[in-house]
Amino acid sequence: MKAAIIGYGKMGREIERILAERGHEAALVIDTDNAADLDARHLSGIDVALEFTTPATAYANIRTCLENGTAVLSGTTGWTERLAELKQLCRERNGAFFYASNYSLGVNLLFRLNRELAALVGRLDPACEVRIREVHHTQKMDAPSGTAITLAEEVIAGLPGRRGWVNYAPGLSHATNRVETPEEAGADRIVIESVREGAVPGIHSVSYESADELLELRHTIKNRRTLALGAVVAAEFLCGKRGVYGMDDLLANS
Ligand SMILES: NC(=O)c1ccc[n+]([C@@H]2O[C@H](COP(=O)([O-])OP(=O)(O)OC[C@H]3O[C@@H](n4cnc5c(N)ncnc54)[C@H](O)[C@@H]3O)[C@@H](O)[C@H]2O)c1
Known part of the structure; x- marks a missing residue:
């Protein structure tokens, strides 16, 4: 080629x-x-x-x-x-x-698992709180990461009553849909938290939390x-x- x-x-x-x-x-x-x-x-x-x-x-x-x-x-x-x-x-x-x-193969498997999980949670516990967190190196120009946006879109498609996402990105003035505190989001918005530190190639997690349980999917790129x-x-x-x-x-x- x-x-x-x-x-x-x-x-x-x-x-x-x-x-x-x-x-x-x-x-x-x-x-x-x-x-x-x-x-x-x-x-x-x-x-x-x-x-x-x-x-x-x-x-x-x-x-x-x-x-x-x-x-x-x-x-x-x-x-x-x-x-x-x-x-x-x-x-x-x-x-x-x-x-x-x-x-990355692993992230695309994460996408697939997250899609299935969101559909299941949407039926079994639609009111549960969903949070997405991404950590990347300090040179990254965009926030939230494209991967985190894809994860959020999958959650929005699977859970009734979710209409969009906001980005809690302390210190990142270039972030899209930025909020100052996660509480600003409202129940119909998924909070994506963005963190920039060191030389981290990429960490993504999605958590589904109710009063009694916390279920988390997490992927780390090693290089x-x-x-x-x-x-x-x-x-x-x-x-x-x-x-x-x-x-x-x-x-x-x-
Ligand atoms: N989809 C993925 O799996 C994946 C993985 C890693 C990075 N990324 C994304 O890819 C992009 C690049 O990441 P990176 O880590 O290599 O960044 P980088 O900053 O190391 O490299 C970007 C390069 O593009 C060059 N450039 C800027 N404008 C240009 C132009 N008009 N024509 C040609 N080159 C130009 C810059 O000089 C620089 O060398 C970012 O948006 C990043 O988020 C995506």
Whole structure:
């Protein structure tokens, strides 16, 4: 596979290593210093572009790939209010687009367990309190994490009377839907707590609590390798296909 890496940061560098290990070629590497090279000429002959940049740049990068007929996979978080637009563009152009807020196998199993648990709790104890907590390294640009938002959306779909989420993120002025205290949330909002510390690659937990019991799902990423490996496996899956895909499609075919 002839790959392009868009965003040569922590993920881009890890992806480059995994591409080499799996016998692929990183034929084009784009970062801020050569961002203008993301064009038809340089994308020509690329099988899949892997995009891990910033919330402010992901949309335009993915759009450029789709407009040039290049299959593109992205994992950039914090911009997904415009994701539907790009999925639509991909369908109109008969292109190929893969997006996941988290490429780790364990987190995607967590998503599945959480979906099932939310549906069960929705029937057995719909009034129970649900809290989500995520911990990441201090350089992370978005809050809450894309993974925490996916977890919250699954809870909202499963539990009656939940209408949205808020973010309790002390000290993070850039957080979306931020509240100053968890109590501000109201019973119909799920509280996502965001913590930024050290070099933590990612911890997510979902807790379901009633007066007498506490049930918690928790996932810890031990290193970034698992995320980069998941992205490269997804790029292999996307290579040669047309359509819009996500981790459920990949796992269903594994
Ligand atoms: N989906 C997942 O599994 C997953 C896993 C890890 C990180 N992420 C997300 O991926 C993104 C990148 O994470 P990271 O840890 O590699 O961050 P990082 O800050 O280490 O790297 C981002 C890189 O993108 C570059 N960049 C910025 N604008 C650019 C542009 N216009 N064109 C090309 N490159 C540009 C930056 O210079 C930097 O090198 C973040 O949004 C993060 O939340 C997702």
